[in-house]
Amino acid sequence: MAHVTTTIAVANQKGGVAKTTTVASLGAALVELGQRVLLVDLDPQGSLTFSLGIDPEELDLTVGEVLLGTSQPADAILVTDDGMDLIPASITLTQIEETLMSRTGREQRLRVAIDKIASEYDMILIDCPPSLGVLTVGALSAAHHVLIPLQAETLSHRGVGQLLDTIYDVKQSINSTLTILGVLPTMYDGRTRHAQNVLAAISETYDLNVIEPAIPKSIRFAEAPAVGRTVLSTASRHKGAEAYREVAKVLIAATAKKKVHPSEASQT
Secondary structure (H helix, E strand, O other), X not given: OOOOOEEEEEOOOOOOOOHHHHHHHHHHXXXXXXXXXXXXXXXXXXXXXXXXXXXXXXXXXXXXXXXXXXXXXXXHOEEOOOOOEEEXXXXXXXXXHHHHOOOOOHHHHHHHHHHOOHHHOOEEEEEOOOOOOHHHHHHHHHOOEEEEEEEOOHXXXXXXXXXXXXXXXXXXXXXXXXXEEEEEEEOEOOOOHHHHHHHHHHHHHHOOOEXXXXXXXXXXXXXXXXXXXXXXXXXXOOHHHHHHHHHHHHHXXXXXXXXXXXXXXXXX
């Protein structure tokens, strides 16, 4: 049976919902489970890159050069201390995103790049920027699935409808096989009725699966990037690390079925 790589876009246009923490932590958890993992930092802020101990300002090759076609994806890959490979990002991605707006096939460029290296990995996780622009659309075009981290607060879920509209548009025009894995509650305090009500409203309003366990609120997640590691390394037995380990198992189970690659979507 041919090797099949699972690509997941971690997306939410609202900032501060733990997208980067989720990508890094899930990546480390998947490595612990024996998966070969590639992380793609698609945020011009380079937060994922910095969080994993790499200074974005010192990089010569980033995902930006890969998208422009001036660098091969394999040449931009770095190995992190937590065992995941990383295609990093830097602030130059802001200008590159503007350049891509006038380029042919801009929505497909990430998919084409990932195709060249996908066979080397079991899981590819894409950290999307906090916007619904060309970079996020490119990530959705390249992915099999979408995971939506969401802080369980009223203001945090107001933009979910916009994200779902964008996903629908991508499914209609570019990637018909794209599926939503569900909402992952982050910074969650299950003791409050408000948090419980927000998750119930999300499930009922948008008919989205709520992935469990929820990721608890903890200062440990803020401390880990200071040493360039994930919480699975800096606080291995912490409840937050354990939650991400359980979510990683859920994702492996949920994506185990046979997939159609995005490049085949237009033919289905």
